[in-house]
Amino acid sequence: MKAILTVFGKDHTGIVAKVSNELSKLDINIIDISQTLMHGSFTMMMMVEVPDTSDFDTVKNDFESLGKDNALEIHIQRQEIFDATQKL
Amino acid sequence: METNSILETIQMISEEKLDIRTITMGISLIDCIDSDGKKARQKIYDKLTTKAKDLVKVANEIQSEYGIPIVNKRISVTPISIIAAASDDKDYVAYAKTMDQAAKELGVDLIGGFSALVQKGYQSGDETLIQSIPQALTETQRVCGSVNVGSTRSGINLDAVKQMGHVIKDLAKEDPVNCMSLVVFANAVEDNPFMAGAFHGVGEADCVINVGISGPGVVKRALEQVKGQPIDKVSETIKKTAFKVTRMGQFVGNVASKALNVPFGIVDLSLAPTPNEGDSVAEILEEIGLESVGAPGTTAALALLNDAVKKGGVMACEHVGGLSGAFIPVSEDAEMIRAVTKGNLNIEKLEAMTAVCSVGLDMIAIPGDTTAETISGMIADESAIGVINNKTTAVRIIPATGKKVGDTVEFGGLFGQAPVMPVNTNSPADFIHRGGHIPSPIHSFKN
Numbered sequence: 079m080k081a082i083l084t085v086f087g088k089d090h091t092g093i094v095a096k097v098s099n100e101l102s103k104l105d106i107n108i109i110d111i112s113q114t115l116m117h118g119s120f121t122m123m124m125m126v127e128v129p130d131t132s133d134f135d136t137v138k139n140d141f142e143s144l145g146k147d148n149a150l151e152i153h154i155q156r157q158e159i160f161d162a163t164q165k166l
Numbered sequence: 167m168e169t170n171s172i173l174e175t176i177q178m179i180s181e182e183k184l185d186i187r188t189i190t191m192g193i194s195l196i197d198c199i200d201s202d203g204k205k206a207r208q209k210i211y212d213k214l215t216t217k218a219k220d221l222v223k224v225a226n227e228i229q230s231e232y233g234i235p236i237v238n239k240r241i242s243v244t245p246i247s248i249i250a251a252a253s254d255d256k257d258y259v260a261y262a263k264t265m266d267q268a269a270k271e272l273g274v275d276l277i278g279g280f281s282a283l284v285q286k287g288y289q290s291g292d293e294t295l296i297q298s299i300p301q302a303l304t305e306t307q308r309v310c311g312s313v314n315v316g317s318t319r320s321g322i323n324l325d326a327v328k329q330m331g332h333v334i335k336d337l338a339k340e341d342p343v344n345c346m347s348l349v350v351f352a353n354a355v356e357d358n359p360f361m362a363g364a365f366h367g368v369g370e371a372d373c374v375i376n377v378g379i380s381g382p383g384v385v386k387r388a389l390e391q392v393k394g395q396p397i398d399k400v401s402e403t404i405k406k407t408a409f410k411v412t413r414m415g416q417f418v419g420n421v422a423s424k425a426l427n428v429p430f431g432i433v434d435l436s437l438a439p440t441p442n443e444g445d446s447v448a449e450i451l452e453e454i455g456l457e458s459v460g461a462p463g464t465t466a467a468l469a470l471l472n473d474a475v476k477k478g479g480v481m482a483c484e485h486v487g488g489l490s491g492a493f494i495p496v497s498e499d500a501e502m503i504r505a506v507t508k509g510n511l512n513i514e515k516l517e518a519m520t521a522v523c524s525v526g527l528d529m530i531a532i533p534g535d536t537t538a539e540t541i542s543g544m545i546a547d548e549s550a551i552g553v554i555n556n557k558t559t560a561v562r563i564i565p566a567t568g569k570k571v572g573d574t575v576e577f578g579g580l581f582g583q584a585p586v587m588p589v590n591t592n593s594p595a596d597f598i599h600r601g602g603h604i605p606s607p608i609h610s611f612k613n
Binding site: 084138155159 | 167168171173174175178230231232233234410414416
């Protein structure tokens with residue numbers, strides 16, 4: 079399934095590397111990526127492909143603890159929710 | 167990847183507290199009717215625990231995978247007064263206990279439908295059910311009840327209005343908090359997902375999924391961007407925001423309906439507040455330009471809000487139903503509580519507000535020594551507003567036994583706390599004791 083991974087927090091070195099490394103460990107492919115600094119805050123959005131065999135809760139928990147360890151807010155949500163509110 | 171849309175949606179959920187207030191599964195109990203009450207209750211338990219066995223699991227999965235909070239999982243059933251009428255049970259408390267037990271087993275938060283529809287008169291089951299309400303709602307944790315006493319087509323059953331004043335007083339005796347589980351309606355709707363008034367109408371399918379949303383914070387934040395602009399702009403902004411909020415309801419309903427293999431009924435467009443800061447309908451009205459909710463202009467601002475929410479929401483959803491309007495429950499809205507505490511909002515103004523929005527005098531605590539006749543008078547007034555204006559109105563008031571104006575009743579959680587409000591003490595007793603039936607209004611004869 080397609081999902082959107084969002085990362086917010088204070089900018090520091092190695093955020094993209096750590097997140098990408100975790101994705102790779104979980105066998106999750108990156109389809110699209112956008113990263114910028116918004117008002118000094120690190121903001122990254124990734125569209126990813128989560129294998130159907132993966133347990134979504136496990137993936138979610140992994141990223142939540144990665145976020146906690148690195149003072150970042152990391153969420154992963156199925157992509158359809160974003161189309162739902164914005165598109166007819 | 168549309169990053170702005172993603173950011174906006176995430177902000178709506180995390181900062182502006184957009185959530186799905188409830189996924190409510192409506193289940194018909196008509197096929198559980200049995201002349202042996204014990205058998206009927208067994209059939210009810212079996213049907214509820216079969217049909218809704220995956221409801222909580224699916225709701226939790228949607229919450230986890232899509233990142234949208236689903237606050238409550240609920241069930242509504244066919245009014246028990248109809249289901250139990252075939253039995254010769256002397257009271258229906260055991261039916262409420264069966265509902266409660268099934269709800270507990272399933273892990274759903276609330277189950278509604280301990281209800282009777284008596285707008286035109288009582289059938290035998292209605293009388294028994296209404297008499298059972300105080301004990302049934304006191305001895306159960308998750309059961310909600312409602313009684314419909316009037317409709318535009320039928321007028322107002324003043325005998326039922328009179329009786330409900332006493333029922334509410336009796337229910338409050340042991341603990342006023344019990345009263346939050348009981349609503350008295352006029353023009354009750356059959357597909358309402360919100361409690362305490364949800365029941366599954368007899369015209370509904372065997373099992374459906376209805377969804378109620380909650381997004382006052384999103385509307386408030388959007389209005390902050392149009393400060394000082396003409397009121398037309400306010401209406402447009404609310405419409406656009408309501409579209410996005412209700413679209414979320416439509417989406418979640420679709421996903422749940424598919425996963426549960428149950429038809430999707432309706433999205434209820436009501437903006438349901440919670441006592442959390444920033445999740446308040448009163449704050450929207452103040453953002454429109456009122457110093458405090460309750461100020462002159464409140465009714466007009468609320469009318470605009472209610473109408474704009476509907477216009478935006480109708481476009482967003484396949485089927486709209488339920489109550490669909492802005493809710494103004496005092497205890498469940500932090501800014502309403504503040505306005506009442508400061509003396510800026512009284513029951514009379516709240517009554518006027520109910521003429522232009524859903525639903526009625528909701529979650530309002532009144533002094534414990536208020537008479538049953540005065541409560542009936544309040545029910546009669548609300549019913550008249552509903553019946554004449556062809557809309558749903560309701561009364562969910564809490565006589566705070568042993569308390570007076572200035573005290574507070576604590577409900578906890580989503581239901582908040584209610585400051586005890588003063589009530590006009592002139593007696594309507596002679597009017598209420600007349601009994602009988604207020605005829606339906608002339609404009610109801612449309613055939």
